[in-house]
Amino acid sequence: MTADLSLSPRGIEIRARLAAFLEEVFYPVEAELDAEMDALDGPEPFGPLMIALRKQAREAGLWNLFLADESLGHGLNNVDYGQVCELLGRSMWAPMVTNCHFPDTGNMEILHQYATPEQRERWLRPLFDGEIRSCFALTEPDVASSDPTGITTTAVRSGDDWIINGRKWFISNAVGAQLCILMACTDPGAEPHLRGTMFLLPMDTPGLDIVRRVPIFGHAGGPGHAELRLENVRVGADAVLAHPGSGFLLAQERLGPGRIHHCMRSIGWAERAQEYAVDRAATRPHRDGVLAQSQLVREMLARNRIDIDAARLLVLRAAHAIDTAGKHRAYREISIAKAHAARATQEVVDRAMQIHGALGLSDDVPLTRFWAMSRALRIGDGADEVHLMTIAKHELRRRGHDRDR
Known part of the structure; x- marks a missing residue:
């Protein structure tokens, strides 16, 4: 496969402006912003500093x-966005500053x-204008949510309305969101891929409650990863996105690019982790010299570089496949990039x-947060094992073995 993975002239210009903005405006207040967002408790979507930074980013044409x-x-x-997104991934909050944060993008x-x-x-x-935030509610506590055909949250017709009941959890950025795009089963007797429907729910809809933030490695602040409870939530027909039964299709449409965006960002935090590691190794006293003089430490730095560069190339190859063949025909490349990048970046940070x-x-350095994000990426947007099964299926088909064995 021959692929041009270089930036376009437009991509070069945007990336340069973003790099300058991050260095001059964002990084000097990153720690303050982190504390502000960690304390966010809703219903406001953003804190004052985040609002100010978002205004500056929009005025700078980085929106x-x-x-x-x-x-x-x-x-x-x-391919352009992959390299721009890598810069955004160097910090947890840079994507939100530029209105490029998940789950809003999807x-x-x-x-x-x-x-x-x-x-x-x-x-x-x-959402385009950055006035509100949203969340996406698919994952449930009692089923294997890597397969969205098995969800148990139900939506039942009541005249022209729908009544929704169920539980969702690990709903990213739910605290402070105004919109929830929720997947529910509307026809349990239908073919599995036609059972689900997506609904647009205001977060203040009666019966829709945030039960708690689910702690992730002991952290439960900020917009969080929430558990939601839905008890007799009534919505009108105008809350249906697309049409009843289209939920699985919409989920796949949404997750394909989303998976690759996560991988793009992970390259950014892996690069930043490597910079921390190199600086630490070069300056930390060790015996009569510094850590970098140790062969073992040099091997770790070398393996980091190999893992980062390999992950970047696989991610950009998947981005190129989406650009040239479309996201539906790029699932093999997306799965390869997702499975490799998540594991590789975790090992780099480790x-x-x-x-x-x-x-x-x-928490004096951001490595623990980078590690947690990398570890979560191996489960979110399809667990490693799901993508490995997809890759294996493609390998069997290439050799003419179309049936699962």
Whole structure:
């Protein structure tokens, strides 16, 4: 496969402006922003510093970078955005500053593609403009949510309305969100891929409650990863996204690019972890010299570089496949990139932590947060094992073995 993975002239210009913005405006207040967002408790979507930074980013033309539609975004292709997204991934909050944070990006994409004009006006326009945040509720505590055909949250017709009951959890950024795009089973007797429907629910809908933030490695602050309870939630027909039974299709439409965006960001935090590791190794006293003089430490730094560069190439190859063949025909490349990047970046961060010793376990450096994000990436948007099964299926088909064995 021959692929041009270089930046376009437009991508070069956007990446340079973003790098300058991050260095001059964002990084000097990163620690303050981290504390502000960690304390966020809703219903406001953003704290004052985040609002100010988002205003500056928008004025600088660094807004909705993920959108290929030039009337709404910047017209970057996926290869361009992959390298821009790597810069954003160097910090937890940089994507939100530029309105490129998940799950809003995926939600905006499916709303743009499938929402009615009225739904776009109510929800999509405020999301594009950065006035509100949203969440995406698919995962459930009692089923294997890597397979969305098995969800148990139900939506039952009641006249022209729908009554929704169920539980969702690990719903990212739910605290402070105004919109929840929720998947529910509307026809349990239908063919599995036609059972689900997506609904647009205001977060203040009666019967929809945030039970708690689910702690992740002991952390439960900020927008969080929430558990939701839905008890007799009544919504009208205008809450249905696309049409009843289309939920699985919409989930796949949403998750394909979302998976690759996560991988793009992971390269950014892996690179930053490597920078911390190199600086630590070069300056930390060890016997008569520094850590970097140790062969074992040099091997760790070398393996980090190999893992990062390999992950980047696989991610950009998947981005190129989406650009040239479309996301539906790029699932093999997406799965390969997702399975490799998640594991590789976790190992990179883990080595960086090891080089830092006890400091690497503290919050004085961002490595523990990078490690947690990498570990979560191996489960979110399809567990490693799901993507490995997809890759194996493609390998069997290449040799003419179409039937599962």
